[in-house]
Amino acid sequence: MSLSTYEERWRRIDAAAHGGVPDRVPVILGMDFFAARQRGMKTSEFIWGGEKARLVQQELAEKIQPDGVMIGSPLHPVLFQLIWPTKMSLPGRELSDDAIWQFNENGQDPVMVEEDYDFIIEHGWNAFVPKIIERCVDYMPGEEVFPKLMEISEQVPRDTEAWKEQGIVVFCSKADVSPFEIFSAGRTISQFFLDLYRRPQKVIDAMNAALPDILAVSLQVMKNSGVNRIFIGETRANGAFLSLEKYEKFCHPIMMAMLKAYSDAGIEVMLHYDQDCTPDLPYFLEYPGEGLVLHTDSFTDIFQAKKILAGHIALKGDVSPTMLTLGTPEEVDVYCKRLIGEVGRGGGFILSQGCDIPIDAKLENVEAMVQAAHRYGVYQDGKLPS
Amino acid sequence: MPQLDKLLADLEEPEFLRQLEECLERGDDPAELLEECRGGMDMVGKRYETKEYFISDLVMAANIFTEALNKVRPRLGGDPKPGGTKIVLGTVQGDIHDIGKNIVAALFSARGFEVIDLGVNVPTQAFVDAVRESGARLVGLSALITTSFAGIRATVEAFAAAGLRSRVKILIGGGPVNEEVRRYAGADGVAGNAVEAVNLAESFSKEAA
Numbered sequence: 001m002s003l004s005t006y007e008e009r010w011r012r013i014d015a016a017a018h019g020g021v022p023d024r025v026p027v028i029l030g031m032d033f034f035a036a037r038q039r040g041m042k043t044s045e046f047i048w049g050g051e052k053a054r055l056v057q058q059e060l061a062e063k064i065q066p067d068g069v070m071i072g073s074p075l076h077p078v079l080f081q082l083i084w085p086t087k088m089s090l091p092g093r094e095l096s097d098d099a100i101w102q103f104n105e106n107g108q109d110p111v112m113v114e115e116d117y118d119f120i121i122e123h124g125w126n127a128f129v130p131k132i133i134e135r136c137v138d139y140m141p142g143e144e145v146f147p148k149l150m151e152i153s154e155q156v157p158r159d160t161e162a163w164k165e166q167g168i169v170v171f172c173s174k175a176d177v178s179p180f181e182i183f184s185a186g187r188t189i190s191q192f193f194l195d196l197y198r199r200p201q202k203v204i205d206a207m208n209a210a211l212p213d214i215l216a217v218s219l220q221v222m223k224n225s226g227v228n229r230i231f232i233g234e235t236r237a238n239g240a241f242l243s244l245e246k247y248e249k250f251c252h253p254i255m256m257a258m259l260k261a262y263s264d265a266g267i268e269v270m271l272h273y274d275q276d277c278t279p280d281l282p283y284f285l286e287y288p289g290e291g292l293v294l295h296t297d298s299f300t301d302i303f304q305a306k307k308i309l310a311g312h313i314a315l316k317g318d319v320s321p322t323m324l325t326l327g328t329p330e331e332v333d334v335y336c337k338r339l340i341g342e343v344g345r346g347g348g349f350i351l352s353q354g355c356d357i358p359i360d361a362k363l364e365n366v367e368a369m370v371q372a373a374h375r376y377g378v379y380q381d382g383k384l385p386s
Numbered sequence: 387m388p389q390l391d392k393l394l395a396d397l398e399e400p401e402f403l404r405q406l407e408e409c410l411e412r413g414d415d416p417a418e419l420l421e422e423c424r425g426g427m428d429m430v431g432k433r434y435e436t437k438e439y440f441i442s443d444l445v446m447a448a449n450i451f452t453e454a455l456n457k458v459r460p461r462l463g464g465d466p467k468p469g470g471t472k473i474v475l476g477t478v479q480g481d482i483h484d485i486g487k488n489i490v491a492a493l494f495s496a497r498g499f500e501v502i503d504l505g506v507n508v509p510t511q512a513f514v515d516a517v518r519e520s521g522a523r524l525v526g527l528s529a530l531i532t533t534s535f536a537g538i539r540a541t542v543e544a545f546a547a548a549g550l551r552s553r554v555k556i557l558i559g560g561g562p563v564n565e566e567v568r569r570y571a572g573a574d575g576v577a578g579n580a581v582e583a584v585n586l587a588e589s590f591s592k593e594a595a
Contacts, residue, residue, distance in 0.1 A: 089482055100533060102482050189485050193442040194449055197397065241441040322562045325532045326570050358532035 005167040009067040013169050013350065017229075017268070017291045019314050021347030025340050025377030027370050028171050028316065028352050030070035033100050033359040034366070035060040043359070044092025047101055049074035049152065054159050061168050064370055070270075070295075070352075071231060072170030073159040076152055077101065078137060078145055083177045085111045085132045085186040090139065100359050105188045111135045112186030117199070117206040125179075125213035132186070157226040172270050173227035176218050177234065178254050179207035184236045192236075196246060207254050215261045222267050229291070230262060233272040239279030240299065252283050263289035270316065274355060275299045281308045297321075298354030306343045315343055316350040319369055324353060324361035329368035336372030344377060344384060351377065390419065394426030394454070395433070397446050406454055416461040423454045427496035431581045441489070444580060448492030455495065471591050472522035474513060476504035477560075478537035483530035486560050490526060490580045497584050499524075510537070510544035517545070517554055523594055524587050527573070529560040538563070539571040555590040559583050 008023075015022035036046035039056035046053050053074035061069060077088055080103075087104040089095050095102065111132065120128050133142045140148065160170045183203065184192040195203050222230055236242075237251040262269050268291035271284075276299040284294065285308070292313045296302050298320035305315055318339070323331060336351060343349045351373050357366060377384065390409070393402035409419055430447040433439040439447075473494055477487050484506045494501045502520050504512055513525060525545070527538050538558055545551045558568060559577040568576040575590065577583035 095480075099480065100531065102531070104482060105485060107485070107488070190445050190449070190488065193445040196442060197399065197446050239440070243438075243440050243443070246440075246442065320562070321532050322564055322566055325535065326566050360533055360535075 006164055006169065009167065010169050013068050013171065014291075016348060016350050017293050017314050019311060019348040021379050021382045023379060025344045025373045025379075026067040026350050027373045028068040028070055028169075028350050029061075029064070029066040029366070029370075030353060030356040031057060031060060031366070032071075032075055032356065034357040034361055037098070037359045038363060042091070042097045043099060043101070044090070044097045047075055047077060047091060049076040049155075054162065058162065058166055058168075061163075061166065064367060066168065066370055068169035068171045069163065070356075071172050071175060072163045072227070073152070073156050073173070076148070077139065078148055079152065079175070081136045082129065082132065082149075083175065083182060085136055085182065086188075087111065087136055087138070093139070103185070105185065107188045107190040110186065110188045110191050112183065114195070114199070116186070117183075117195075117202045120206045121202070121209045125210035126217075128210075153221050153224070156221075157224060160226040170227050172229045172231035173225035174218060174221050175231040175233055176214070176258075177232065178237065178251070178258060179210045179214065180237050180251055180254055181234055182210070182214075183207065189236060189241075193241075196250060200249070203250065207250075211254065211257060215258065219261070219265055219267070222265075228266070229268040229270055229293075231270050231272060232258065233274070234277075235274040238273055238275045238277040238300075240275040240277075244279060247280050247283065251280075252286075256286065256288070259287050259289050259292070268292065270295055271313075272355075273297070273300060276301075278304055281305055284309055285312050287313065293350065295352060296354060298323075302339070303342055306345075306349075310346065310348065314348040314350065316352045317343075318352070318354040320354050321356070321358045321361070324365045324369075325358050327362075327365060329362075329364045332365045332368040333372050333375075336369055337376045340372065340376045341384060347379070347382075390422045391426035391429060394423055394447065394450055395429035397430075397443060397450065399446070399450050399453075402450060403453060403457075406457060410457060410461060416458045420455070420458050420462070423451055423458075424496055424498060427451050427493070431493065431497075431584070434579070434581045441579075444489055444493070448489055448496070451496045452492060470498045470500040471524065471587075472500045472502060472520050473524040473526055473587060474502045474504065474516045474520065474522045475526040475528070476508035476513060477506040477528040477530075478534050478541055479507055479509050480537045481529050481531055481534040482506045483528070483560070486530065486580070487526075487528040490528065490559070490583050493580050493584050494526075494587070497588070499584075499587070510541045513541050514544050514548045514550065517550060518548075523554055524590060525554050525556045526583060526587070527556060527558045529558070529563055532562050534560075535563075535567055535570060538567065538573065542572045555587075555594070557583060557586055557590070 012022040012026045035057040089102045091099045270293045272295045278301045295316040296318045298318045302318045556573045557575045558573045575586045
């Protein structure tokens with residue numbers, strides 16, 4: 001694939017991510033476990049990352065030809081556990097060789113206890129990280145965790161370059177979550193929601209105390225990554241779980257602070273929201289930053305999001321994982337046509353799966369998504385064909 | 387008379403527990419107190435349906451109700467509501483997520499169901515065995531990941547293979563579970579949230595009665 005193909009795709013994605021009208025609606029896929037299944041690699045091998053794990057994704061991308069991939073570097077459990085502090089059930093260990101990993105949030109035995117809020121308030125987040133490692137990481141010695149993170153971090157620019165040589169754009173180089181999400185995982189969702197009632201100010205104080213350390217690490221990693229966009233994934237900070245009053249109190253201020261820090265550093269953000277954040281969308285109008293993209297997982301009403309956020313935040317989504325797994329190419333085509341026609345009108349839209357492509361999605365459904373962008377998503381004089 | 391139902395519905399945990407303790411100490415009828423708590427949970431369910439409450443509020447309400455149940459149950463001298471409709475609940479094989487299932491279980495208990503909770507990663511045969519042993523006519527299957535769709539279908543098929551399919555109504559729910567999954571699995575109903583699950587189970591119970 002030539003460099004000009006890469007540049008063409010990069011311009012297409014960049015225009016859409018900045019709310020503009022590209023030549024065609026771009027397609028970006030998140031296909032980690034799905035790629036492993038399609039290329040015959042056991043997930044028990046895939047989860048430990050490395051070049052082989054990236055290569056199976058590149059092989060699948062060569063076949064499907066998306067414009068970009070959501071994140072270019074392979075998974076590793078430790079990358080998740082530092083931002084999602086839970087114990088994990090892993091393929092090849094508790095789970096079968098070809099299962100996806102699962103986060104083991106046990107409300108009876110949370111990784112974080114109530115007193116940890118006080119520790120974080122007093123000492124910050126970085127001082128707490130060794131405790132997370134001690135409590136969660138059970139597949140490698142604790143002293144090997146930071147060298148492993150360094151190794152992964154140093155690999156990121158090389159991964160990005162490999163994708164570029166293939167002509168495919170890496171959209172984000174690092175995944176992060178807000179302190180709200182980190183605590184909801186560490187405490188477990190049920191205990192954390194009780195905390196919001198029983199000790200609300202302590203939760204807020206701990207979030208504020210944790211944020212500077214979290215941002216400092218992310219900014220450092222981003223500086224060397226070769227991609228200027230970070231993925232921020234939110235799963236519980238939304239209108240399905242929380243009232244607007246709670247969203248405004250616990251979620252909005254911390255997200256504003258995160259986005260301002262990234263904006264000040266010149267880093268663009270893709271916000272990934274699981275579940276239904278439709279009620280919260282008006283708050284998103286206040287979010288700062290150039291090139292801000294909202295990726296939804298099919299629970300949020302993306303058509304309503306277009307009405308509310310057009311001109312402020314670009315949208316990415318949202319073919320449902322269930323449709324990709326159980327649906328037909330014809331159903332995918334019909335839905336993508338509607339997405340492109342309504343959400344793609346006027347630009348600022350990237351076609352994508354909701355959340356990640358499930359491991360057991362049908363290849364023909366994913367291919368139907370990509371083909372739909374070519375069939376229905378070509379702009380002429382800034383407009384889509386009627 | 388304290389308004390325990392209102393205190394629970396308003397999620398006023400400390401005051402609710404204080405007043406419940408007072409009632410128990412002065413010898414109020416524990417069965418009546420429990421009914422009042424259930425009334426509070428009904429109000430919570432209605433507030434959820436009208437989008438006044440959200441999942442975080444359901445979690446809080448379920449927790450308060452469980453605390454109340456733990457205080458009242460020892461004074462009842464047995465099952466809090468003998469004869470309550472039985473439902474077998476569990477997260478299907480291959481899936482270890484229990485949060486949604488636990489919220490649903492608490493709401494079922496609050497509505498007077500007798501919940502037989504099999505936990506997570508439940509083998510298909512365990513659902514069948516639990517129905518055989520308990521005589522339950524309702525089964526609730528939970529799943530959070532798409533790879534569990536096969537587990538839902540396998541469980542439904544296991545009931546057919548055991549000759550029990552016509553005896554039970556099978557409800558399904560959880561993150562990606564929708565009508566498409568219900569058709570794929572051959573289940574009887576799909577609930578989009580915990581309150582819908584309880585309402586659906588009640589309507590199935592009435593049909594069977």
